Structures are given as structure tokens and as C-alpha cells.
Amino acid sequence: MALDLTALRAHFPSLATGLAYFDGPGGTQTPRPVADAIAATLTGPLSNRGTVSPSELNAERAVADFRAAYADLLHMPAGGIVHGRSATQLTYDFSRHLAKGWTAGDEIVLSRLDHDANVRPWVQAAERAGVTVRWIEIDAETTELDLDSYERSLSPRTRLVAVTAASNVLGTKPPVRALADRAHAVGALVYVDGVHYAAHHLVDVPALGADLFVCSPYKFLGPHCGVLAAAPGLLETLRPDKLLPSPDTVPERFEFGTLPYEILAGATAAVDFLAAMDAGTTGTTGATATEASRRERLTRSMNSLHDHELTLRTRLQEGLDALGDALTLHSKAPDRTPTVLMTLEGRDAREAQAHLATRGVLAPAGSFYAYEPFTALKLTDPALRVGLAPYNTADDVDRLLDGLTAFL
Template identity: 80%
Template structure:
């Protein structure tokens, strides 16, 4: 089976612009069914959640369907799905929730590979509680995590390990299950940033060994928000500050204020869109998601190979920093003697969108001594071979100029 790319692209009004989008790691384009679901929910009838009027029931259904869809996407119970404004907001919230139980002398382990949303909240929580921060380092040759440094960082005092499932700049996918198993041997919780990973891979939170897993639907064709997943029995042990009249039930206790029902409906529609890309004959949504993401992986792997081959053909003028054996279709590159921001502008003039910057990846850029800005090209489900060729032609013409 394979994705019908022509049929898939027809669902994206923004593609009618003629733009070739390589900015998927920062946020994907939105298919019409997602926008339609948001509009239909928002225009109602819609009220706060309840069990009497049709408008109340519409809000209740939006919440229920959102939790069920994300449960199928991430392979956790629906009661383990928490909505947040963003992955950053959720991580800040849970850093504060979890830090309530930390004591001076405790330790946490962070990764030099991570986006700052899975670094700074934990560092700041540690500073407030007198907790020591230890590090997993990056192997500069392979751009993979140095697991020896990780094992050295663990101790009986380790309370939590935070790690990405995939780097948003390098694409590197660390062995999260092995990292989690070692953390659990020391009695530590594992918090996984899956924002970049979930856009390209089938997520199985329990199989990954993650205690808490966070992702962002706008990275996989949905609206702007964040989702946190965990076992309901673990969430029951975490006590956030909350308003007295608000629900103390899991997962509602972590969701502050009225939920954005239209955004929840958009997330559900995005999950259903992913499941329909190449569903096969599977009877369950989880199985359809698995089939579709398997085909997506094949599609993106072929395009990544075409992109890498073309970039390498440009010679020493371009340095590719994405070198891990296991990684997503995301390439970070620097240009010898040239400004990546100027390359971004040159490409944009040709209707090719590939951003330049450091992309909130403060630790990887510092650890690998990368030039800021660097050029990032990331693939998404709607990209084509023609898109790749346009990117390569544009970059080649920039380097010749």
C-alpha cells in the first residue's frame, strides 16, 4: 500500500499557493477537514460542557472524542490524555507539579539534544527546589546521545529523566526505551518530548517506556495546542494547584479553565485524517493509524534520501549536521562562508519555504558548536519529489550567486 499523494494534497488549500513547504518541523499546513471540524464546532450550537442542552452536549462530545482520538494515536487510555495550550505550557505545568515532591539533594537528568521546552522548565524547577541537574551529552561525531554519559549521570538520587524522542533540528531519534529502562531501575520518572517524533512515527507510549509523553497536534496537521499522555494511575498521584470548585478528576484536574472545544474537535479531525492516509482494511482507528504512518514513513524516507543525495552533490559548500543512524526526515545544514538567513530569503523568493535559525534548540547548538542561523529542511506528508528538486535548485543557485 502507499499514500495517494495527489488525493492527499487536494485536501490542503494552502498548497494552491504553489509554495513548497519545508517548515513542517515548525508546524504543518492544515487540511480542510480539520478546519471544517473547527468551524462546525465553533458555530455550534455550543456552550460550556453539560448534559442537558444540545449545545452543552456538543461541548461534552468534543472533549470525549478528543481524548479517544489521542488515546488511539498514542496508545494510552483516554483518561490519560491532558490538553494544554502547547507542549511548552504543559512541560512548565508538570515541572511545577512534579517539583512539589523534590527535595534538596535530589537529582534530575536532562539531555543536550533537546528543544529548550524540555530543558529550561526543569532547570528552573530544580533551581527553585535545590535539586541538582545532570546531563546526557551528545556525541559530536554521530549527533547521537552519549549513553555512557547518561549512565554516569544516573544515581539513587535521580528523580526524573527528561529526553526527546526526536531532535527537532537534527532529527536524531535516541533509544528512548533503553533510556527509560535505566531510569526506572533507579526509581526515576521519564518525561519524553515527542513533539517532533509524533509527526513522523507511530507512537506507543507504554512500549517507549515513557511515564509522561507530550506532543503538539499542529506538527501533525492539527490545530495549535499540546497534548500530554500518561497512565491515569500515575496522573492520580500528581497534585496540581487548582481552583477549589474545579474538578479534581483525572485528567480534568490538569486542565485549567474552559477548554477550547473547537480546537479539540480539530485535533480529532487531524487524527482521523492521519488514519485515512493509507488505512488498509483495518477495523480499528489505532490500526488504521499504524498502517497510514507506516506508509508515511516509506514516503518520507524516499524523499529524505533524494534530498540528502542532492545536498551532498553540492559539495563542501554545504555541511550536513544530521548524521544519526536513526532519524526523522529533517536536515540541518550550514553553508560555508554564507549566511543561512540569506539562503532562506533566496529560497522564499522562489516560493520554497525553508527556515534558518536555531529553532529553540539551545543545547544542541551550544554542545555541537553549530553556527546560528543554520538552514533546516523538514519534510511533511504533503511534500513531493518536485518540492525536493525545487529546494535543491534554489539552494544550488544561491551557492552559485
Template identity: 75%
Template sequence: MSIDLRALRSHFPSLDSGLAFFDGPAGTQTPRPVADAVSATLTCPLSNRGTGNLSQRNAERAVADFRAAYADLLNMPARGIVHGRSATQLTYDFSRHLAKDWNPGDEIILSRLDHDANVRPWIQAAERAGVTVRWIEIDTATAEADLDSYESALSSRTRLVAVTAASNVLGTIPPVRRISDLAHEAGALVYVDGVHYAAHGLVDVPALGADLFVCSPYKFLGPHCGVLTAAPELLDVLRPDKLLPAPDTVPERFEFGTLPYEVLAGATAAVDFLATIAPGSLRSETTRRERLAHALNSVHDHEKSLLARLQEGLHSMDDTITLHSKASNRTPTLLLSFKDRDAREACAHLATRDVITMAGSFYAHEVFTALDLVDPALRIGLAPYNTPEEVDRLLDGLAWLA
């Protein structure tokens, strides 16, 4: 069923500005229910977690609701949900936790498709442990993962494979399940960066074969934070450095210091809001996971329709605009460069038309190096609240540049 865009957009105060936001890959706009949840949590009776009084119970409920919401969103146990300040912070933390068991002669495999947050922490951990880094390369003709390079890199010495579920600049969705199955056959763990992927469809971590999966709620209408999930049985065997009096239970042992209860409440509200996006997703007899599946399938269809409209418009500009996003399976995210213009100039011109895009390399250092791309390039990303009219306004601005 299609999304009621008028109803959806009415929940976003920022859209009243008249701006058309195509910078979703950097972070989406925030609906009012998410802001209200943050405000209500900050202003209600609130203390550190406990059960002795109302303010302690409010904090306890914020944590429990957060874990339950992301368990539903990611199809994982609530006990396997870890909060972090960001996906980058969580990846740095878990690179240190996992590297405690690495030894010289071990190997890890990283992906050239990835944001540097799923590259540099592992490289630095490998350097400290004396571990060799190998790579999943990019097929330069298709902008897809080169699985031949992956299979050549994989061996009985591989301890970890870190790969994105979707490139934050190209949109490329690699075959994560195939990558995971091969890694597990070799006895390696799989760490999946789902930050960009989770914004554009329903996530099923077990179906992906990921041992650890990280995402960021601010990419899908929530507040700024990170979420990592893994099977509780795996978290049980990981021993982070921690304060002696701090909880040693899972997942609390990985969450350092007092949790930001208001952020957790906002992140929970984002999941609940996502579950209401599509008509028919409010049936009381369905589970939240089922409502999320219905809503996010509708989001996928809506964004796919907008992407087709956008690509059709770009096709007429082929001689002046180069489209680097060309994988057969990808998110509604496009990376462009211009024959005779700097992408920052294009970004500035579009802003004069109240169209918000971004120019840069977006922390995708390996992508830009592998494909010999010029920094900056222009990134266009679609979000659930975008409209066909906004796509046309974007195309008009690009046509003027072309």
C-alpha cells in the same frame, strides 16, 4: 502501500498557492477537514460542558472525542489524555507538579538534544527545589545521544529523566526505551518530549517506556495546542494547584479554565485525517489505531524516500554545504550550514523560488552550544504532502546558492 499524493494534497487549500513547504518541524499545513471541524464546533449550539441540553452535550462530546482520538494515537487510556495550550505550557505545569516532591540532594537528568521547552522548565524547577541537574551529552561525531554520559549521571538520587524522542533540529532519535529502562531501574520517572517525533510515525507510549509524554497536534496537521499523556494511576497521585470549585478528577484537574472545544474538535479531526492518508486504511472492520498504524507506516516510507532523494542531491554540494544531521536513526529533518553564506540569505533566496524553509536555532539552545553551531542554520523538514518535484525544486535552489 504508497500514498496517493494528488488525493492527499487536494485536501490542503494552502498548497494551491504553489508554495513548497519544507518547514514542517515548525508546524504543518492544515487540511480542510480540520478547519471544517473547528468551524462546525464554533457555529453549532455550544455551551460549557454538561448533559442538560444540546449545546452542553456538544461540548461534552468534543472533549470525549478528543480524549478517545489521542488515546488511539498514543496507545494510552483516554483518562490519561490531558489538553494544554502548548507542549511548553504543559511541561512548565508538570515541572511544578512533579517538583513538589523533590528535595535538596535529589537529582534530575536532562538531554543536550532537546528543545528548550524540555530543558528550561526543569532547570528552573530544580533551582527552586535545590535539586542538581545532570546531563545526557551529545556525541559530537555522530550527533547521537551519548549513553555513557547518561549512565554516569544516573544514580539512586535521580528523580526524573527528561529526554526528547527526536531532536527538532537534527532529527536524531535517541534510544528512548533504553533510557527509560535504566531510569526505572534507578527509581526515576521519564518525561518524553514527543513533539517532533509524533509527526513522523506511529507513537506507542508504553513501548517507549515513557511515564509522561507530550506532543503538539499542529506538528501533524492539526490546530495549535498541546497534548500530554500519562497513566491515570500516575496522574491520580499528582496534586496541582487549582481553583477550589474546579474538578478534581483525572485528567480534568490538570486542565485550567474552560476548554477550547473548537480546538479539541480540530485536533480530533487531525487524528481522523491521518488515519485515512494511505490506501487501504479505510476498512470499516479495523480499529482507528490499526488504520493509524497502516497510514503512518506509509507516511514513514514516503518521507524516507524523499529524504534519500534530498540527501543524494546534497551529496554533490559537500564542499559548500555542511550537513549536521548525521545520526543513524533520525526523522526526515536536516540542519545545514553554508561555507560562505548566512542561512538567512539562503532562506530568503529559496523563498523567491516559492520554497519555504526556516533559518535560526529553533529553541535548540543546548544542541547549538554542544555542537558549536553557528546561529542561524537552515532547517529543512519533510511532511506527508511533500512531493519529489518539490524536493528537486529545493535542490535546484540550494545548488544555485552553492
């Protein structure tokens, strides 16, 4: 089934502004059910976790429901789901946890395609440990990773490969499973930044070959926080610095301080909202949406979302191509998300952003923390980024194209 956009958009109060939002890669708009879940949890009864009072049980339920929801979303055990303030914070934390096992002479492999949140924490941890950093370069013609450079970067001393599942500025989706298989062949762990990827594809962490996978619910309709998924057995091998009385069980040993139960409830509601976007029957079981498992419903919804976004991306691409040499499109990889980065011939992208805003179109300009891609590809800062989200429509795309045409 196709997404019912009218019904879906009715859940987003912010769409009443009339704006066409193309800033999804930086964070999506929030549906009412997510806000309601946050408010209902926050207004209680609520207290610290326990088993005696209703307020304690509500806190326990918020944590358990969160882990179960992200286990379904990421296809991982609930005991391997770690909450964090952001993906950046989680990556910094785990860079320190993992670096405890590194010694001088070890090596790690990073990608020029990545957001700085999956680069700088590892670079800094490597510097402290005396570990060598090697790089997977970008092919400037295709904006894909240069796999030959990856092969050259691996060695028996490789301890970690950190790579994105999808670039937040170019949309490029590397062959993560193939990269992971080669990393595992030399005994390295694989840390995957799935922040942009999880907004557009149903995630299967084991199928990707990721040992650790991080994402951000606010990129897919939820509140601001981060989620890390790993096998509980792997987490058991990591010993973070922590307060003595705090839990030492997995995954709690990685969650410092009292958890924000209301944010957990909102993040859970975002997964349930995604699962309900396509209320049709599943293709495999014939069960109704209420009878199907949440994973089955997520699969159907995300498949429908992919079809929707691909249709809009094609419409967007054709319209941008028609503008000719007035702009340069830097998103070239055949396998990519519905995100397009462009620069405008002789024009400042910030001026284009301001012009589009006068027409009720939000398309941000900047470098978006993508320091390595911008440097490697010699991209002009700022560039204009256009990203699609579930609530975007064909009319939104046409308004964007009309605005760009008028500006150019």
C-alpha cells in the same frame, strides 16, 4: 500501499499557493477537514459542558472525542489524556507538579539534544527545589546521545529523566526505551518530548517506556495545542494548584479553565485525517479501512507515511551530498527523522532562506529553540533547516535542491 499524494494534497488549501513547504518541524499546513471541524464546533450550538441542552452535549462530545482520538494515537487510556495550550505550557505545568515531591539533594537528568521546552522548565524547577541537574551529552561525531555520560548521570537520587524522542533540528532519535529502562531501574520517572517524533512515527507510549509523553497536534496537521499522555494512576498521585470549585478528577484536574472545544474538535479531526491517509486494507486483519479500528488505520497510514518520507529523504540527502563542501550537514545519526540541519560555507543561512523564497520554496533559518544542541555542537546560528511533511513531493525536493545550487 503508497500514499496517494494527489488525493492527499487536494485537502490542503494552502498548497494552492504553489509553495513547497519544508517548515514542517515548526508546524505543518492544515487540511480542510480540520478547519471544517473547528468551524462546525465553534458555530454551535455550543456552551459549557453539561447534560441538558444540545449545546452542552456538543461540548461534552468534543472533549470525549478528543480523549478517545489521542488515546488511539498514543496507545494510552483516554483517562490519561490531558489537553494544554502547548507542549511548552504542559511541561512547565508538570515540572511544577512533579517538583512538589522533590527535596534538596535530589537529582534530575536532562539531555543536550533537547528543545529548550524540555530543558528550561526542569532547570528552573530544579533551581527552586535545590535539586541538582545532570546532563546527557551529545557525541559531536554522530550527533547521537553519549550513553556513557547518561550512565554517569544516574544515581539512586535521580527523580526524573527528561529526554526527546526526536531532535527538532537534527532529527536524531535516541534509544528512548533503553534510556527509560535504566531510569526506572533507579526509581526515576521518564518525561518524553515527542513533539517532533509524533509527526513521523506512530507513537506507542508504553512501548517507549515513557511515564509522561507530550506532543503538539499542529506538528501533524492539527491546530495549535498540546497533549500530554500518562497513566491515570500516575496522574492520580499528582496534586496541582487549582481553583477550589474546578474538577478534581483525572485528567480534568490538570486542565485549567474552560476548554477550547473547537480546538479539541480540530485536534480530533487531525487524528482522523492521519488515519485515513492510507485507505488500504490492514496487513493483519484484512479488514477494510471502515471496518478496522482507528489504531489499525493509524498504523497503516503512518507506516506508509514513513516509507514516503524515507524515499524523499534519500532523494534529498543524495542531492545535498552532491553539493560537496559548499555546505555542512549536521544531521548525522543513522536513526533519524526526515529533518536536515545545514550550514553554508561562508554564507548566511538567512540569505539562503530569502533566495529560496523567491523560488517558491520555504525553508527557515534559525536555531529553532534548540539552545542546548547548538551550544554543545558549536553550531552556527542561524542554520538552515529542511523538514519533510506528508504533503511534500519529489518535485518539492528537486525545487529545493535547484534553489540551493543556484544560491551556492
